[in-house]
Amino acid sequence: MLCRRPAFNRRLLSVRWQSTATSSSTVRASGGVPTPTPTPASAEIPPPPTPRLNALRSAKPFSEFLTDTFNRQHDYLRISVTERCNLRCLYCMPEEGIELSPQPRLLTSPEIVYLSSLFVSQGVTKIRLTGGEPTVRKDIVPLMQDIGKLRRDGLRELCLTTNGISLHRKLDAMVEAGLTGVNLSLDTLDPFQYQIMTRRKGFEAVMKSIDRILEMNKVGAGIKLKINCVVMRGMNDREIIPFVELGREKPVEVRFIEYMPFDGNKWNQGKMFSYQEMLAVIREKYPSLEKVTDHKNDTSKTYKVPGFQGQMGFITSMTHNFCGTCNRLRITSDGNLKVCLFGNAEVSLRDIIRRENDGQPIDEDALRELRLLETVQSAAHLSDEGGLVNEREREILDIIGAAVKRKKAKHAGMGQLENMKNRPMILIAVLSSTWKTVPPHLFSSIPGSSQARLYHSQRSQSNNAASSSEEKNAERSEENKTSHSLPTASDPDLPHLTPSQTVHMTQITKKPETSRKATAACEVLFSNLRPWELLRKGQGTHKGDVFSVARIAGIMAAKRTPDLVPLCHPGIGITGVEVSVDLVEPRGGESEYGSMQIMSTVSCFGRTGVEMEAMTAATGAALTVYDMLKAVDKGMIIGGVRLLEKHGGKSGHWVR
Ligand SMILES: Nc1nc2c(ncn2[C@@H]2O[C@H](COP(=O)(O)OP(=O)(O)OP(=O)(O)O)[C@@H](O)[C@H]2O)c(=O)[nH]1
Ligand SMILES: C[S@@+](CC[C@H](N)C(=O)[O-])C[C@H]1O[C@@H](n2cnc3c(N)ncnc32)[C@H](O)[C@@H]1O
Ligand code: SF4
Ligand code: SF4
Numbered sequence: 001m002l003c004r005r006p007a008f009n010r011r012l013l014s015v016r017w018q019s020t021a022t023s024s025s026t027v028r029a030s031g032g033v034p035t036p037t038p039t040p041a042s043a044e045i046p047p048p049p050t051p052r053l054n055a056l057r058s059a060k061p062f063s064e065f066l067t068d069t070f071n072r073q074h075d076y077l078r079i080s081v082t083e084r085c086n087l088r089c090l091y092c093m094p095e096e097g098i099e100l101s102p103q104p105r106l107l108t109s110p111e112i113v114y115l116s117s118l119f120v121s122q123g124v125t126k127i128r129l130t131g132g133e134p135t136v137r138k139d140i141v142p143l144m145q146d147i148g149k150l151r152r153d154g155l156r157e158l159c160l161t162t163n164g165i166s167l168h169r170k171l172d173a174m175v176e177a178g179l180t181g182v183n184l185s186l187d188t189l190d191p192f193q194y195q196i197m198t199r200r201k202g203f204e205a206v207m208k209s210i211d212r213i214l215e216m217n218k219v220g221a222g223i224k225l226k227i228n229c230v231v232m233r234g235m236n237d238r239e240i241i242p243f244v245e246l247g248r249e250k251p252v253e254v255r256f257i258e259y260m261p262f263d264g265n266k267w268n269q270g271k272m273f274s275y276q277e278m279l280a281v282i283r284e285k286y287p288s289l290e291k292v293t294d295h296k297n298d299t300s301k302t303y304k305v306p307g308f309q310g311q312m313g314f315i316t317s318m319t320h321n322f323c324g325t326c327n328r329l330r331i332t333s334d335g336n337l338k339v340c341l342f343g344n345a346e347v348s349l350r351d352i353i354r355r356e357n358d359g360q361p362i363d364e365d366a367l368r369e370l371r372l373l374e375t376v377q378s379a380a381h382l383s384d385e386g387g388l389v390n391e392r393e394r395e396i397l398d399i400i401g402a403a404v405k406r407k408k409a410k411h412a413g414m415g416q417l418e419n420m421k422n423r424p425m426i427l428i429a430v431l432s433s434t435w436k437t438v439p440p441h442l443f444s445s446i447p448g449s450s451q452a453r454l455y456h457s458q459r460s461q462s463n464n465a466a467s468s469s470e471e472k473n474a475e476r477s478e479e480n481k482t483s484h485s486l487p488t489a490s491d492p493d494l495p496h497l498t499p500s501q502t503v504h505m506t507q508i509t510k511k512p513e514t515s516r517k518a519t520a521a522c523e524v525l526f527s528n529l530r531p532w533e534l535l536r537k538g539q540g541t542h543k544g545d546v547f548s549v550a551r552i553a554g555i556m557a558a559k560r561t562p563d564l565v566p567l568c569h570p571g572i573g574i575t576g577v578e579v580s581v582d583l584v585e586p587r588g589g590e591s592e593y594g595s596m597q598i599m600s601t602v603s604c605f606g607r608t609g610v611e612m613e614a615m616t617a618a619t620g621a622a623l624t625v626y627d628m629l630k631a632v633d634k635g636m637i638i639g640g641v642r643l644l645e646k647h648g649g650k651s652g653h654w655v656r
Pocket of ligand 2: 092228229
């Protein structure tokens with residue numbers, strides 16, 4: 001047990017880091033704590049370790065605490081600095097977000113700096129800040145300034161994984177703080193598709209961040225930039241080649257990531273686009289694609305098109321694990337150490353470091369009182385010279401060491417991820433929300449298809465079986481006897497049909513009322529440049545402002561859906577309709593002359609869904625765009641009307 005120390009050390013957190021400018025090697029040699037000179041937290045960037053210090057570090061054996069039973073040395077720490085995010089990427093977060101931990105359970109900045117320094121003292125040379133979205137943490141820049149100062153203790157890389165939305169505003173300060181690498185998530189190069197995949201706007205801001213990094217690199221900032229692109233079949237797989245082509249002129253590394261299952265992200269095998277498939281797509285266009293040698297601990301397999309400035313990588317978590325050379329540990333925002341991304345085993349470092357503070361979050365005052373940072377230096381001393389000088393760090397390191405020793409050879413010992421039957425949360429999400437097979441009735445509309453034939457033959461067999469069964473007849477006559485009305489039952493596959501295949505409006509009396517929401521989209525493709533030119537200049541047409549009239553048309557269309565679609569229920573109590581109409585610049589292919597992208601979300605509280613309303617809204621808006629622009633372009637095509645997402649009701653959450 002550690003006891004609370006009576007002695008108070010009044011030095012500032014920033015002071016401690018400042019003090020080590022002379023000290024990292026000095027302290028280790030002398031075992032003493034130097035007297036600091038107070039300076040503000042945002043003082044100048046500390047110098048990187050000297051070649052001598054580097055040599056000393058690599059000469060000493062790697063920390064036993066961070067070495068697992070497979071002899072993997074963990075010198076890379078990923079810290080989640082927030083659970084919050086300003087996007088809602090389809091593959092990562094549900095639209096409504098996730099339930100956030102109460103603030104006092106999350107690590108404070110002094111706690112993050114303290115744990116970082118402890119790990120660096122043990123040989124961690126790379127720290128990546130991630131999340132959630134790390135840039136939404138209010139004090140992200142001061143936090144990076146403090147972590148950046150650990151460079152003098154051996155930290156070589158300070159990296160960020162970010163969605164890039166607000167990076168451009170903070171980038172300069174971060175680079176000054178010691179930022180060395182940015183992995184930026186961008187899954188599409190199409191602004192409209194961006195809105196679909198992230199459920200938010202922000203494409204331009206992300207591009208601004210990328211441009212700013214490239215600009216800074218031109219003048220020698222040396223920021224390693226990687227673009228992370230999660231590939232989902234049917235969603236952005238058609239953009240693989242445009243992403244590869246980003247590297248023609250720009251020195252960026254695009255990494256294509258296999259879509260992985262996480263709690264609540266509606267993963268299914270069908271949406272996963274594998275590394276082999278991606279390679280095949282790229283090789284078809286660029287047969288000269290070459291493999292590049294990877295670094296030992298890289299998560300990605302790197303390739304290059306000869307002559308291109310940039311390169312590409314593939315992160316193959318689903319099809320080829322890279323656990324053999326894993327050097328990563330993670331700390332979650334609430335202070336748990338996770339030794340494997342896919343392991344459920346977690347140990348709370350927060351609870352141990354707060355124990356002496358009566359379980360309360362450690363702010364700067366408490367940090368000083370508890371002399372935590374001071375003792376990390378002792379821990380650094382421990383790893384350099386092998387002598388044990390501090391009980392507190394010993395206890396924390398023992399706990400870390402024990403967790404690291406329990407790390408499995410791969411994927412938390414569960415084998416290939418797609419076979420993970422024992423991941424309860426994932427399993428629940430996958431089973432409850434996705435089709436195991438495509439319902440056969442969807443094939444039945446393709447005349448002559450083998451599935452259609454099979455479906456019809458199965459249906460007629462089951463109908464015959466049903467009509468010949470005594471129970472079925474008894475049921476029917478019972479229904480007729482008691483109701484004196486037409487049958488109200490629905491075909492289980494196609495509810496707008498009765499079991500005898502006549503059309504009816506589905507009975508919803510017994511369905512519970514729930515909150516429901518549906519989002520749909522469609523496009524209007526221009527056939528010449530005139531509409532795009534006019535709208536870009538902010539000019540409407542002689543009929544008025546195309547954007548707002550189309551939005552209003554969409555809203556009115558949603559309300560009139562039952563008048564247009566015969567079997568739709570009237571009066572379903574729409575509670576909200578949002579329609580967005582956006583101009584997309586010409587970008588080749590189908591959208592050679594530009595287009596209007598329309599998206600609509602309809603919500604209601606009721607017994608039946610609002611997907612028809614959402615698609616009607618999108619179509620109504622599109623027709624209005626056509627009507628208002630037809631004087632300059634009669635060849636416009638309205639297309640791609642589709643449901644993107646649906647919430648509520650028996651089928652729960654469905655995402656395209
Ligand atoms: N299996 C596995 N995949 C990981 C791990 N860390 C990251 N990934 C995958 O890599 C993707 C990108 O993660 P990033 O945050 O950019 O980090 P990184 O790839 O470790 O970054 P580098 O430091 O550039 O190697 C994630 O979406 C995951 O798919 C890990 O520890 N295990
Ligand atoms: C969870 S995010 C956190 C950092 C930051 N918000 C961002 O988006 O870059 C870290 C990385 O995980 C990736 N990721 C999230 N969900 C994923 C999934 N289901 N499959 C594969 N990668 C995923 C993201 O694309 C991103 O590159
Ligand atoms: S991938 Fe990153 S940006 Fe997207 S929702 Fe997840 S945390 Fe947010
Ligand atoms: S799955 Fe676990 S063991 Fe494998 S690379 Fe990722 S963190 Fe390391």
